[in-house]
């Protein structure tokens with residue numbers, strides 16, 4: 756793995772300038788954060804979900820979208836893996852046991868944190884009002900708390916989820932934990948809280964947060 760422990764990864768000289776479509780307050784945050792960590796050149800189009808700019812890049816209107824190599828790549832996790840694999844940064848190499856452990860963490864986070872937060876968001880403001888079931892949110896908060904207990908059990912010696920260096924699952928976890936705080940979801944046990952604080956203290960995190968006014 757080429758990413759030095761805990762540090763900012765070395766930029767890939769000559770890398771293509773890619774374009775990220777999506778506001779900082781969406782899952783585009785994950786893509787922007789990885790690009791900042793990796794020191795890769797990029798342009799940011801802070802389009803809101805379902806806006807004309809978002810639909811132009813992705814007919815579903817969902818963000819983020821990455822414009823690279825003349826193509827539009829959708830889904831934040833697909834984008835993170837494309838960038839990480841392409842540049843050999845923030846990931847263990849494909850086909851290794853370390854990568855299998857890293858991917859296991861990624862899927863755990865998508866199943867148990869991202870999907871729970873997204874279901875809560877859908878029943879708060881995404882779904883048409885007549886299809887929202889606000890009562891489900893108490894159950895989701897309980898489920899999220901259980902998941903954070905399991906995350907605490909997977910933290911290991913750290914400082915990052917998959918070992919000594921920051922990798923894709925840390926990007927997803929850091930964003931989900933921040934999203935949870937904004938949605939007033941549980942913060943989890945102390946080790947999860949200090950892990951979240953460690954991620955949010957990174958210069959690349961601050962660089963993304965400073966990027967546009969946050970409503």
Ligand SMILES: N[C@@H](CCC(=O)N[C@@H](CS)C(=O)NCC(=O)O)C(=O)O
Pocket residue numbers: 780781782783804805815816817818819829830831832881
């Ligand atoms: N699994 C996708 C989810 C993308 C997604 O749902 N994005 C939200 C913003 S964070 C969105 O655009 N929602 C608009 C909608 O669902 O219509 C990813 O990780 O990129």
